[in-house]
Amino acid sequence: MGVMTFLRNRMGIILVVLIGFALFAFIASEVVQYGRSFMSGDQTTIGEIGGEKIPYDEFNKRLDQNSKQYQQQFGQNLTPQLTAYVQNITWNQFLTQTLLTKEESKLGITVGNDESYNMTHGANLDPEVARYFTNQQTGQVDRDQLNRFLASIKSLPASDPTRAQWSLFLTGRIEAKRSERYLSLVRNGLYVNSLDAKDDYENKNKLANFKYIALPFSGVADNKVNPTESDYQAYYDEHKAQFKIPNELRSFEYVTFNAAPSKEDSLAVKEQADKLAADFKAAKSDSDFVQINAIDVANKAELKFQKKGQLEPKLDSVMFTVSKGFVYGPYLSNGSYKVSKLVDVQTGPDSVKASHILLNPATEGGLPKTQAKADSIKKLLVAGKSFADLAKMYSVDKGSADKGGSLGTFGRGAMVPVFEDAAFNGKPGEIKIVTSQFGVHIIKIEALKGSAKVVKVATVDRPLLASSKTQSLAFGKAQSFLSNANGDNFNAEAKKEGLVIKTATDVDGLAMQTPGLDNAREVVKWAFKADKNAVSDKAFTVGTQYVIPHLTQVKPAGTLSLDLVKAQIKPAVINQVKAKMLAEKMDAALNGASSIDQAAQKAGVQVVPLQNIVFANPVLPGVAQENKLVGSVFGSQPNKLSKTIKGDQGVYAFVVDGFTNPPAMTSAVRQREQIQQALIQRSESQVFDALKDKGNVKDYRAKFL
Known part of the structure; x- marks a missing residue:
């Protein structure tokens, strides 16, 4: 069999397991983020893992390999979004290789020479190798086919790149085996006992019936509440752990100057397309005409017959009702004026x-x-x-x-x-x-x-682009704004020019796009090099716009200060102040009340009865999730009026009517298995997060990519 065929088909595996257990990085719910200001590090180091530096040239070499492999595997060019995806794959490869290799070495986890040989030659083949060489009809590994492949690899000269790719594939499989053993040790250390199973069973099946009264926060207008600095500080101190961010974030505002094609530009391109349509009608060789006149490479591709529904809608409604040689257009499609010609029509099989x-x-x-x-x-x-x-x-x-x-x-x-x-x-x-x-x-x-009418359609195009006049006019306006604007008067100048100020909040240093800017990489790179309150010294070209940004905020990695989160926590602080105000009213209603109905009458609210509420789903129907209230219910005795409970949506008081206990659990085995499976699924990402925290990961990619 062909060696390259095997490697091409395995390239997706090579890409993921190229360096150890890179798959591990994707199990985590988020891509690894960098942990210090990107201005740290030197000019040749793209990151550090446990004090071990990752040279930029080495990273870039691997990135180039992965990009080519991705294109080969999926047959498409890399968009900015796909480029960012492959960059993260490459970073995760370095990360997992270093972090997991250190842990595996400490524990003495190895894959010996005999075992490595057995993965491709022995009775216990590597699963990926076995899967590829399995006969689909018998379900058994075709040993002859495998041996021919291995012999063909061995016969290649040492300098042949195919041998290097095969070696790379095997390295990835060996690293994957080591990493799987490490994970197995972690999984084997997870244990769920019968008491855990019993608690989980009751939390999901024990039912509570209770009545409650509420004084919702929505009953107090926000403008009637004035939080003090001590209110903000108290909330911040209580929730400080929530304000820790793993990577530096920056915010900027920006104005744009539109350089999209004008009406005059559109008319000019339309005139070119009109002439193109006339020439297309008279063309003797449709294929030659397309090769000479089409701009879009896709239109130059070899033509093939298509059935109804496969053409773009504008053509699909026309080309199946006209005769061979008919020319349609110019018509506007995907930013181009196009002219299409019916080259051939026939009836053929479906x-x-x-x-x-x-x-x-x-x-x-x-x-x-x-x-x-x-x-x-x-x-x-x-x-x-x-x-x-x-x-x-x-x-x-x-x-x-x-x-x-x-x-x-x-x-x-x-x-x-x-x-x-x-x-x-x-x-x-x-x-x-x-x-x-x-x-x-x-x-x-x-x-x-089957049988259906099919058509072969040729298309030529003229992209709708802005003229140099249009671009110069927009660029001139941008330059004029730049000459007057600075960090102190940016908003005033924008208002004077009638410009709309847009914002990009909490942007990551590796972001490829921001709200309103599809390809914002250069703008983001500027933002992470600039000082706070700086205005760019040039207008960035983003699509058909000239963009001028103004850096407004820098949030360093770590625990954010109160000043940086004050606007973010304001609604919660207001609710906290409301809770104090409403708690006094609820306390007064409960004081001296012998029943929930008396307390409701004094507070001027209605009693709400609820049935069949479970601890594992602490939601008040029609309201929201209220953990404190439901948790308090399950910790209370029936027929006892509660004290005031401060919740997330208001303050509450309740009385429990009773509980309905579930049938006795007949066996804890299944319950334990379910809990353990959930633990195992979480453990894979949590172990990796723990290794990252312990590994002192520093990511400087933002200044290079």
Whole structure:
């Protein structure tokens, strides 16, 4: 089998387990964030883990490898969002490698040479290796196929990059095995006893019936409450742990100057498209015309027949009702004026059932030799040889080869154009040879299903871009604003110019976008280099806008000061003050009251009865979650009027009517298993978080990426 086929198919695994247990990083609910001001560190270190420096050039080399592997695996270019995703994968690889390797070394966790050999040669194959070489029909590992692959790897010269990729794959599998053993030790240390199971069972099944009265915070207008500094300080001290952030955050405001195409620009491009439409109608060779005149690379791609519903809506409603040669447009679509021509129309099958044998020119001595081999295989097939046997023997597409070459039944759009044209324009039993970017295919058409009208449409385009005049006008306004604005008068200048000030709050140093800015990386990088109250010395180009930012706030990593969270906690502090005010009223209503009804009458509120409330779901129907109230209910005796309870939505008093105990738990085994499974799921991320905290991770990526 082809070595590169295996490695290409395994690239997703290589990407994740390339360095140890990188999967571990993705189990966590959040991507690792950096913990100190990004201005720390030197100019060549992108991060530190437990005092061990990560050189930027080493990180960048790995990042480049991962980016190429991602593109190869998924066949798409990296958008800014995907770039950030791969950057985080790469960082997590370094992080997990260092943190877990240290812990594994302390515990003496190893994978010996004999065990490593056994992963690819022995009775206990690595699961990923075994899965790939398993015969789909028998469910057993095809040892002959595995041995041929291993022999082909061994025969390659030491300098061959394929050998390096195979070594990289094995390294990842070995590291994954070590890390799994470490995790197993953690999981085996988790224990749930019968008392834990009993408490959990009762918390979910014991029912409480009670009545309560409430004085809601909403009954007091916010403008009637004036919190003091001591109120803010008291709330801050009580909730200080909530204000610890793992990474530095910055906030900025900004103004934009629109450089999008004007009406005049649109008319000018429309005129170009009108001329293009006239020329397209007169074109003798549609394919040549598209190759010369299309701007979008996608429009230059090989044309294929499409059925109704596969064209974009504007074309889909037209091209199935007109004759061959019809030209539609110009029409505006995805930021371009487009002109489309109906190149061909026919009635064809909806789907095809087919098989193929794929030959790789790279391993067959070039394309001519590969085509000659394909002709020989075709002759064998025509002479009556089994397609399934020859597919297993020769095809480098092992996914289909294991099924006798079968690709199953597929519709239009599932295959590359040249393959699709051959398959959909043949007859059952016909054998064809075509060449695509994947190699040389020997195709056997087994069945044609359904019938529908299909069309082949060619498109040329002219992007709707702003003219230099439009851009210069917007840029000039931006420069004029820059010459007058500074940190002290930014808002005043914006107001004078009639500009809308937008805000980006608590931005992370690695953010690729912010609200209102889809590709804000350069703006964010500026924000993390600037001093507080600084205004950028240039206008950033973001899409069709010129953006001028003003840095308004810096929140360093660690526990935020009261000043930095004061605006954030203001609503909660106001409610805390309301709680004091309303508690006095509730205390007065409870004083001397012998029943909940008397207290309600004195407080001027209604008694609310509730039934079948459980401790594990402390929600008041129609109100909100009230942990303190429900917790107090389950800690009280029936028929006893409570004291005032300060909750999250108001202050309360209650009386318990009674409890309904659940049936006795017949067996704690299942309950213990459920709790233990939940603990195990949480442990994987929590262990990693603990290692990060202990590992003194410092992330300086913001100044490089």
